[in-house]
Amino acid sequence: MSWVKNTFSSSIGRKFAMALSALFLMFFLLQHFAINITSVFSAEVFNDLSHFMGTNPVVQFALQPILIIAVVYHFVMGFVLEAKNKGAREVKYAMNKGQANSTWFSRNMIYSGLVVLAFLALHFYDFWIPEISTKYIDGDMSGLMANGDFRYYEEMVEKFHDPLRTGFYVLAFVLLAMHLLHGFQSAFQSIGARHPKYTPGIKKLGNIFAIAIPAGFIFIALFHHLTSH
Amino acid sequence: MSAHKGLNLTLKVWRQQSQKEKGQMETYQVSDISPDSSFLEMMDILNEQLIEEGKEPVAFDHDCREGICGMCSMYINGEAHGPGRGITTCQLHMREFNNGDTIYIEPWRAKAFPVIKDLMVDRSAFDRIMAAGGFVSVNTSGNTQDANAIPIEKHKADQAFDAATCIGCGACVASCKNASAMLFVSAKVSQFALLPQGQVEAKERVQNMVKVMDEEGFGNCSNTGACEVECPKGISLDNIARMNREYLSASIKGE
Structure with a gap:
């Protein structure tokens, strides 16, 4: 299998793998949003969907590991490529006009990515680690509180009491939008999906996705912050 | 003759003696540059001025000076081949600049393109x-096929x-x-x-x-x-x- 190793250690292979992990993460983001937005309309629907996602074996033992691999690969390779790219120009220009030929978002993926990574650390601390601990360490798969109601909605709303946390969530989603404004269409280019007929549409769809999904998450965070007191 | 007034410019040029030695930006003044001259002609004028002053001229790549050979490089004011689109440095004209401008002139920067001298890279x-x-x-065995076939x-x-x-x-x-x-x-x-x-x-x-x-x-x-x-x-x-x-x-x- 040396061809696999050779392919994925080449510049093009790595970009391909970055793009594949990105496409999976964007799909994940979409379904995460679809579930979270229900919390604005109905605690019951949100609880039912959360319980299904949290206990379904396909989600837990097939999709979740893929997600974790995709997240870890995407940020580890992001750092590896950034280091290699920095090394490819040892002496910097005294005068460089990047803004003349490319977008700010495209040149600063590492910084928008770093903020999203910091957000993920907080998000895992807030939700994922308590979930894993309750379900797989304490062995409580019921998803219920002491009063017999599902705990998911209560746990989420409680997190958004804190204005600092809510503020950081909002900031991280703004940076995520910037990351996606370049990342969405870039992922298609990296896998070679470019065609005069479809690429303009992909770019438009990418801009809509990059703004609408993070804006939706910001709305959810602010909604619960403002209504949960 | 052009009716335009000549340009007085401040040039910040990368000077580097060889690949092994460290380089630095040097500042030069050029005056009365015709807006109709090309960027490389402006560099020629700078070099003649440097030679007259007993200094070493700036080394830069150039060949055809009509935009087809790919030799002229130079990173001018933060862009490859300077401002303007679809042109090489030899096709860049001084009318793109204003009197009193400061122009940064640097070599291509890449680890894979080491500087040979000044603005020339390998x-x-x-x-x-x-x-x-x-x-x-094309492993021919006598007859070459017609390209249009x-x-x-x-x-x-x-x-x-x-x-x-x-x-x-x-x-x-x-x-x-x-x-x-x-x-x-x-x-x-x-x-x-x-x-x-x-x-x-x-x-x-x-x-x-x-x-x-x-x-x-x-x-x-x-x-x-x-x-x-x-x-x-x-x-x-x-x-x-x-x-x-x-x-x-x-x-x-x-x-």
């Missing part, structure tokens, strides 16, 4: 990439021609924030991959050229598109997407 990494696959083997779709012939207009100047590498050579290599891969004559060796070609590109120390493509904007020949990012497809398909189907 672009032989491109030659080594070409030697790895940028050709079609093979039917080629018009749009493919046009795309191959567009890719083949790459002059290998290295502006893509210089402009890329990662010093990536993807636009150059993809143009060379494409011009052959699009034509029946090139398809015979297409798989080995793309694999070998990408391998050498990586070994030479160019960075990775992050699709910022700066290369396409700064390319004097307007080579399209379509070529990079095609090279990605060619490479991935060759990795799966190749030997």
Whole structure:
């Protein structure tokens, strides 16, 4: 299998793998949003969907590991490529006009990515680690509180009491939008999906996705912050 | 004679004695430069002035001075070949600048393009990439086939021609924030991959050229598109997407 190793250690292979992990993460983001937005309309629907996602074996033992691999690969390779790219120009220009030929978002993926990574650390601390601990360490798969109601909605709303946390969530989603404004269409280019007929549409769809999904998450965070007191 | 008044300019020029020695920016003044002169002619005037002052002239690459050889490089005011689109430095004219301007003039910056002296860089990494696959083997045995005997779709012939207009100047590498050579290599891969004559060796070609590109120390493509904007020949990012497809398909189907 040396061809696999050779392919994925080449510049093009790595970009391909970055793009594949990105496409999976964007799909994940979409379904995460679809579930979270229900919390604005109905605690019951949100609880039912959360319980299904949290206990379904396909989600837990097939999709979740893929997600974790995709997240870890995407940020580890992001750092590896950034280091290699920095090394490819040892002496910097005294005068460089990047803004003349490319977008700010495209040149600063590492910084928008770093903020999203910091957000993920907080998000895992807030939700994922308590979930894993309750379900797989304490062995409580019921998803219920002491009063017999599902705990998911209560746990989420409680997190958004804190204005600092809510503020950081909002900031991280703004940076995520910037990351996606370049990342969405870039992922298609990296896998070679470019065609005069479809690429303009992909770019438009990418801009809509990059703004609408993070804006939706910001709305959810602010909604619960403002209504949960 | 031009009716324009001559330009007085401050030039910040990178001076470096050799590859091994450290370089630095030096400041020079030039006066009464005709707005109709080309940027390279302005550099010639600077050099004559330096020679008269008993100083060493600035070394820079140039050859045809009509935008086709790809020799003139120079990173001018933060852009490859300076302001303006679809031009090389020899096609840049001083009318693009204003009296009293300060102009930064630097060599292409990339680890794979080491500075030879001042503004001249060693672009032989491109030659080594070409030697790895940028050709079609023609093993003739007496008779050469008529080139027009093979039917080629018009749009493919046009795309191959567009890719083949790459002059290998290295502006893509210089402009890329990662010093990536993807636009150059993809143009060379494409011009052959699009034509029946090139398809015979297409798989080995793309694999070998990408391998050498990586070994030479160019960075990775992050699709910022700066290369396409700064390319004097307007080579399209379509070529990079095609090279990605060619490479991935060759990795799966190749030997």
